[in-house]
Amino acid sequence: RVDGERLWASLMEMARIGATEKGGVSRLALTDLDREGRDLFVRWAREAGCTVRVDPMGNIFARRPGLRDGLAPVQMGSHGDSQPTGGRFDGIYGVLGGLEVVRALNDHGVQTERPIEVVNWTNEEGSRFAPAMIASGVYAGVFDLDYGLSRTDAEGRTIGAELERIGYAGDAPLGAPLPHAAFELHIEQGPVLEAEQKDIGVVTGGQGQRWYEGELTGQSAHAGTTPMNRRKDAGLGVARVIAAVHRIGLDHGPLACATVGQVAFHPNSRNVVPGRAAYTVEFRHPDDAVLDHMNAALLAAVEEIAAELSLGSSLKQIFSYAPIVFDADCVGAVRRAAAALGYSHRDIVSGAGHDACYVNRVAPTAMVFVPCVDGISHNEAEDIRQAWSTAGANVLLHAVLEKSAA
Amino acid sequence: RVDGERLWASLMEMARIGATEKGGVSRLALTDLDREGRDLFVRWAREAGCTVRVDPMGNIFARRPGLRDGLAPVQMGSHGDSQPTGGRFDGIYGVLGGLEVVRALNDHGVQTERPIEVVNWTNEEGSRFAPAMIASGVYAGVFDLDYGLSRTDAEGRTIGAELERIGYAGDAPLGAPLPHAAFELHIEQGPVLEAEQKDIGVVTGGQGQRWYEGELTGQSAHAGTTPMNRRKDAGLGVARVIAAVHRIGLDHGPLACATVGQVAFHPNSRNVVPGRAAYTVEFRHPDDAVLDHMNAALLAAVEEIAAELSLGSSLKQIFSYAPIVFDADCVGAVRRAAAALGYSHRDIVSGAGHDACYVNRVAPTAMVFVPCVDGISHNEAEDIRQAWSTAGANVLLHAVLEKSAA
Ligand SMILES: NC(=O)NCCC(=O)O
Ligand SMILES: NC(=O)NCCC(=O)O
Numbered sequence: 012r013v014d015g016e017r018l019w020a021s022l023m024e025m026a027r028i029g030a031t032e033k034g035g036v037s038r039l040a041l042t043d044l045d046r047e048g049r050d051l052f053v054r055w056a057r058e059a060g061c062t063v064r065v066d067p068m069g070n071i072f073a074r075r076p077g078l079r080d081g082l083a084p085v086q087m088g089s090h091g092d093s094q095p096t097g098g099r100f101d102g103i104y105g106v107l108g109g110l111e112v113v114r115a116l117n118d119h120g121v122q123t124e125r126p127i128e129v130v131n132w133t134n135e136e137g138s139r140f141a142p143a144m145i146a147s148g149v150y151a152g153v154f155d156l157d158y159g160l161s162r163t164d165a166e167g168r169t170i171g172a173e174l175e176r177i178g179y180a181g182d183a184p185l186g187a188p189l190p191h192a193a194f195e196l197h198i199e200q201g202p203v204l205e206a207e208q209k210d211i212g213v214v215t216g217g218q219g220q221r222w223y224e225g226e227l228t229g230q231s232a233h234a235g236t237t238p239m240n241r242r243k244d245a246g247l248g249v250a251r252v253i254a255a256v257h258r259i260g261l262d263h264g265p266l267a268c269a270t271v272g273q274v275a276f277h278p279n280s281r282n283v284v285p286g287r288a289a290y291t292v293e294f295r296h297p298d299d300a301v302l303d304h305m306n307a308a309l310l311a312a313v314e315e316i317a318a319e320l321s322l323g324s325s326l327k328q329i330f331s332y333a334p335i336v337f338d339a340d341c342v343g344a345v346r347r348a349a350a351a352l353g354y355s356h357r358d359i360v361s362g363a364g365h366d367a368c369y370v371n372r373v374a375p376t377a378m379v380f381v382p383c384v385d386g387i388s389h390n391e392a393e394d395i396r397q398a399w400s401t402a403g404a405n406v407l408l409h410a411v412l413e414k415s416a417a
Numbered sequence: 418r419v420d421g422e423r424l425w426a427s428l429m430e431m432a433r434i435g436a437t438e439k440g441g442v443s444r445l446a447l448t449d450l451d452r453e454g455r456d457l458f459v460r461w462a463r464e465a466g467c468t469v470r471v472d473p474m475g476n477i478f479a480r481r482p483g484l485r486d487g488l489a490p491v492q493m494g495s496h497g498d499s500q501p502t503g504g505r506f507d508g509i510y511g512v513l514g515g516l517e518v519v520r521a522l523n524d525h526g527v528q529t530e531r532p533i534e535v536v537n538w539t540n541e542e543g544s545r546f547a548p549a550m551i552a553s554g555v556y557a558g559v560f561d562l563d564y565g566l567s568r569t570d571a572e573g574r575t576i577g578a579e580l581e582r583i584g585y586a587g588d589a590p591l592g593a594p595l596p597h598a599a600f601e602l603h604i605e606q607g608p609v610l611e612a613e614q615k616d617i618g619v620v621t622g623g624q625g626q627r628w629y630e631g632e633l634t635g636q637s638a639h640a641g642t643t644p645m646n647r648r649k650d651a652g653l654g655v656a657r658v659i660a661a662v663h664r665i666g667l668d669h670g671p672l673a674c675a676t677v678g679q680v681a682f683h684p685n686s687r688n689v690v691p692g693r694a695a696y697t698v699e700f701r702h703p704d705d706a707v708l709d710h711m712n713a714a715l716l717a718a719v720e721e722i723a724a725e726l727s728l729g730s731s732l733k734q735i736f737s738y739a740p741i742v743f744d745a746d747c748v749g750a751v752r753r754a755a756a757a758l759g760y761s762h763r764d765i766v767s768g769a770g771h772d773a774c775y776v777n778r779v780a781p782t783a784m785v786f787v788p789c790v791d792g793i794s795h796n797e798a799e800d801i802r803q804a805w806s807t808a809g810a811n812v813l814l815h816a817v818l819e820k821s822a823a
Contacts, residue, residue, distance in 0.1 A: 095684040096637060096692075138686040201642035220641070222687065231502060233795040234676035235626070235701045236607035236768030239666045241792075246677055247663050253656035260645045270640035271652055272687045274680060278501040280544040281628065281678045281697035283795040286502075291687035295641045362642030386647075389639040389689040 013408055014118065015401030018111040022400065025051060025107060026099035035391020036099050040092035040134035041069070041173035048091045049179060052106060052131055059113050061129070065181025068146040068159050069133040069174045072183065075113050077126035077415065084126040085415045086190035086374070087112060087407060089197055090135030090366060097136070098393020100383065100400075105196040106131045108404040112411055115404075124417035125191055132366045133174075139164045142222060142330035147366035150186045151373045186373065192341050192414040193376040195367035196407045198395055202386025203359060210354035210402045212380030213346045216337055217361040217368045218266075219299050221306055222330035223292040225252065225313060228323035231278060231286025246276050246285035248322045255312035256292050259305050268295040268362070269305065297360055299333050335368045341377035341414070348409035354402050363388075379406050419814055420524065421807030424517040428806065431457060431513060432505035441797020442505050446498035446540035447475070447579035454497045455585060458512060458537055465519050467535070471587025474552035474565050475539040475580045478589065481519050483532035483821065490532040491821045492596035492780070493518060493813060495603055496541030496772060503542070504604075504799020506789065506806075511602040512537045514810040518817055521810075530823035531597055538772045539580075545570045547697075548628055548736035553772035556592045557779045592779065598747050598820040599782040601773035602813045604801055608792025609765060616760035616808045618786030619752045622743055623767040623774045624672075625705045627712055628736035629698040631658065631719060634729035637684060637692025652682050652691035654728045661718035662698050665711050673711065674701040674768070703766055705739045741774045747783035747820070754815035760808050769794075785812050 028047045029038030038044045049071060053063050056073030064072050074084065089105025109129035116123065132150075137143025140162040149159040160171030174180035199205075204212050229243030253271045260269025270293050277287040294305045310326065317324035349356040359380055361368075370376045381403035384394040434453045435444030444450045455477060459469050462479030470478050480490065495511025515535035522529065538556075543549025546568040555565035566577030580586035605611075610618050635649030659677045666675025676699050683693040700711045716732065723730035748764075755762040765786055767774075776782045787809035790800040 094689060095686055136686075137688060138684075141687060143688065199642070200639045202647070218641070230793070231796045232793060233606045233769060234678055234699055235624070235674055235770065236605070236792065236794065237674070238671060239663075239674065240671075241608070244663070244676075246680070247659055250656040250659035250663075250677075253653055254660065257645075257650070257653050257656075265644060265646075268641055268643070268645065270650075270688070270690055271656075272640055272682070272689045272691060273685045274652070274682055276678070276680055278544075278795075279679045280501055280542075280795070281547060282543060282549065282676070282699060283500060283678045284676055285678060286796065293640055293688060363639060364641065386642065387636070387638060388642065389684075389686070390637045390692065 013111045013115040013401060013404040015397060017114065018107060018404055019397045019400060021107045022099065022104065025103055029093065031096060031391050033391040035393065036093045036097050037095055038093040039095060039139040040136065041170065041177055045092055046177035049131065052091060055110055056129065059110065059117060061113065064183035065179055066183045066185050067156055067181060068149045069179040069181065070146050070150060071131040073129045075127045077123050079124050079417055080126050082125045082417060083188055083191035084128045085411050086128045086130055086193040087411060088130030088132065089195050090132040092134055092136050094136050094138050094389045096391050098388060098390060100198045100393060100395050101200065101388050102135055104198055104400065108196040108407055111404050112408045115408055123415035125415040127411060127415060134170065135366055140170055143364050144366050144369055147369040151369040152186065153369055153372065156185065190374045193367065193370045193374050194341065194379060194407055194410055195365055196379045196403050197365060198383040198388060199380040200363050200383060200388035204380060204382035205384065205386065207357060208355065209357045210399065211349040211356035211406055212359035213342060213349060213356055214337060214361050214378035214380055215342055215358045217335040217364060218295050218297040219302050219334040220332055220364055221294045221302055221328055223326060224329050225292065225326040226287065226289040227317060228287050232284040234282040234284055237284055242284050243321050244284050245288035245322055248316055248320050249274055249288040249290045251316045252290055252313055255316065259308045263296065263301055263305055266296055267301065267305065295362065297334050332368065335371060337371055337377045338375035341375045344410040344413045345377050345379050345406060348406045351409060352405050354406065379403055419517045419521040419807065419810040421803060423520065424513060424810055425803045425806060427513045428505065428510065431509055435499065437502060437797050439797040441799065442499045442503050443501055444499040445501060445545040446542065447576065447583055451498055452583035455537065458497060461516055462535065465516065465523060467519065470589035471585055472589045472591050473562055473587060474555045475585040475587065476552050476556060477537040479535045481533045483529050485530050485823055486532050488531045488823055489594055489597035490534045491817050492534045492536055492599040493817060494536030494538065495601050496538040498540055498542050500542050500544050500795045502797050504794060504796060506604045506799060506801050507606065507794050508541055510604055510806065514602040514813055517810050518814045521814055529821035531821040533817060533821060540576065541772055546576055549770050550772050550775055553775040557775040558592065559775055559778065562591065596780045599773065599776045599780050600747065600785060600813055600816055601771055602785045602809050603771060604789040604794060605786040606769050606789060606794035610786060610788035611790065611792065613763060615763045616805065617755040617762035617812055618765035619748060619755060619762055620743060620767050620784035620786055621748055621764045623741040623770060624701050624703040625708050625740040626738055626770055627700045627708050627734055629732060630735050631698065631732040632693065632695040633723060634693050638690040640688040640690055643690055648690050649727050650690050651694035651728055654722055654726050655680055655694040655696045657722045658696055658719055661722065662715065665714045669702065669707055669711055672702055673707065675711065701768065703740050738774065741777060743777055743783045744781035747781045750816040750819045751783050751785050751812060754812045757815060758811050760812065785809055
C-alpha cells in the first residue's frame, strides 16, 4: 500500500506553486510557475532514485530501473499544468500519484521486472496553447513535432520558444521506449462516482470531441452615432452563436456537451460597436455520429447568423478526436486491483480528454478515476478527500505491479 | 482664412504618433504615445507664441494673449486621445484646428481683444478610463478631482498615477479662468452631413447618454463533464443580455442607440464553462424620458436572464447625462460664420458625447461639425477630405473672432 499521508503532503506542497486566493491553482503550461512545478517534480523523482529525461516537447520521464531493464517500461503519469483558475488536483494528482507508487515500491524494497516510468506531460489543458494534450499527441505521433512546437498562445509565443525559455526543451528521443502498458490516475471531474459513492472509476474509454475557432467580422462604428439599422455588430453575432451552441447542446440528448468558453471582442471598447469578434466552440459526445450531427448544426447556425447580420464569418475545426476505447487488459488490471483492495468501483467513460487517450494509440492504456467533490473541476473550488486520493494511488500501484511482471 | 494645407500637414504629422497598419490611430489616453502627441502639441503651441499651462487632470491650455488680457478668454479645443482602433481625426482635429486658428491670426497680424486659448482635454474617449470626458467633467465641476484622478484602466492603473508617469500632472488652477465663450470643432462621426452634402454642421445640442457596467456570476465548470442542465453559464447569460440590449435599441425608435461594446469572460478558457462574465451597456437618445424607459427595460431583462439561468447579477449605471442644449448665441456665431463664408450648413444634434457638453455647463459653448466619409468613426477607416477640414477651421476662426471682441 502507498503512504497516503506522504502523497497528500506532496500534493499540498505542489499546490503552493501557483496557489490562488480562492484555494485553487493557476499554473499555466510553460510559465515560470510551471517551471517551478517541474523543478520540484524532478527533484523529488531524483530523490526517489529515478533518472530523469526530457523529450523535445518538454515531457518529463522519471525512470525507476527494472530487474530486466531492457524490457519496455510500465508508464504512469498525467500533467502538471493547470487551467487559468484551476484546482489543486486536475493533472498533478496523477503525476504525484505515480511518484508515490515509486516511493512505496522503494519503501517495501520491491524490485519490478520491468522498469517503471512516471511521466509529466506538457500542456495538457489546452488552455494556454490549443489544442489540449498536444505533447502526448506528438509523443503518440498524432501531430508532428513541428506542429507541436509552433502552437502559439494568445500573445503569439510558441511552445518551442517557451520550452527553451524555461529550460525544458529536452533531447531525449520522442516516443521511445514505448511502454508495455500505461496508466493514468486522475480525478473524475464529474459527479458520477461521488453520487454513487464509488471509491474508484474503472475508465473504459473517453468520449469524442470537436473543437472549433470562429470569428465574425462586421464594422466597428461609433456607438452613439450609428443607427441600429446601419450596424454590422460582430458582438451581437457572437451572442447569437453562443445561444445557438447552447441550443445544439440541449438538442442532442443528456450526454451532449456544447460550450463557448472563450470570446474576444474587438476593439472591446464600451462606446464602439464591435467590428470583429472571435469565439471558441467545443462539442463532446460518446457517439461520433452525434458529433457529426452537432457539427452540421453548428455550421448551419453560424452561416445563418452571419447572413442575417451581414457579417463575414470564418469557422474552422482545430481539433477533434473520435470516442476512445481503452485496452481491455489494462482496464481489467485496474478493475482487478480495485476488487483486490476491496474498493467499491464502477466502469465509467471519461468526459474529459486525457493524455492517456493519445498514449492509448501507441501502447495498451487505461485510466483510474477517483471522485471529486460535487463533480467540480476546472474551478478553484475543485476538491477531493485524502482517502480518495490514497485509494486511487493504491489501485495504480496494484495495476502497475500486475503489468510490470515480465 | 486659415491655411488649409498647413492644418492638413499638422494632422498628418500627428497621425504618425500611434499610426496603425490599417491607416488609423491607436493613441489611448495617458500612454507613452499620448505623451508624444501632447509633447508635439505643446511644442507647436509654443512655436506659435502661446504660453502653456497644464491642470491637475492633465488638460493642456495654450494661450495667445489678448489686447485686454485680463478678460475671460475665448476657448477652442478638443481631445488628443483616440479609441484603441480609432481614426486620425476624432478629437485631434479640433485641437489642431484651434492651433491653426492661432497660427492664422499670427499670419495676419490680428490682435484680438480677448485672449484665446486652445485646450487639449485628457481621456475624452472613455475607452481606457471610463467614463468618457472625465477631465472636462472635472473641469466643469461635474466630478470631484479625486474621483477623476482615481479612475482605473483594465489593469488597475489610475489616471493620477498615469499622469505622473507621463509628466502631465500639472498644477494650473482647475477651471480658471472660465472662458467667455467656448467652441469645439469635431468631425460629425455620423452620416448626416455627408448624405445631405452640407459643409458644416451647426451643433445645437447633444443627445442623452446612460452607461452601465454589469457582471453575471455562475460557476466555472469542466466543459466536457458538466451536463448542460447542471451548468451555470455566465457567458450564456451575457449572450442573452447582448440580444436583449439589441432588442431594446430596436424597440425605442430610429433615434435610439443601444450597444454592448465590451465583454470579459472568466476564466476565458475554451474548455471551461464561464463562471463569470462582465459586460458594458450604453444607451443614447435625444429624449431623456425614452432613456428612462430603456433603463427600465434593461433592468427587467437582466433580472429575468439571471433568474432563468440561476446566475448572480450586478448591474450599475456608471455614467449618464441628460440631453444637452448649447448656448444660443454661440450656436448663432457658428451659423453666422458658416453663412458669411458661404458654406452650406444645417443644424444638427450630436450623437456622440463631447468635452463641449461639459464645458457648456460653466460657459457659453457651441460646436462645429464637419462631415466624415460614410459616417464612419471609432474605426481606423475614419476619414475626412482636406476641403472639409479647411472649412471647419475657417468657421471656427470666424466664430472665435466674433466672440473675442471685448
Ligand atoms: N482532463 C482535462 O481536463 N483535460 C483537458 C482537456 C479537456 O478539456 O478534456
Ligand atoms: N466624440 C466621441 O466619440 N466621444 C466619445 C464619447 C462618446 O462615446 O460619445
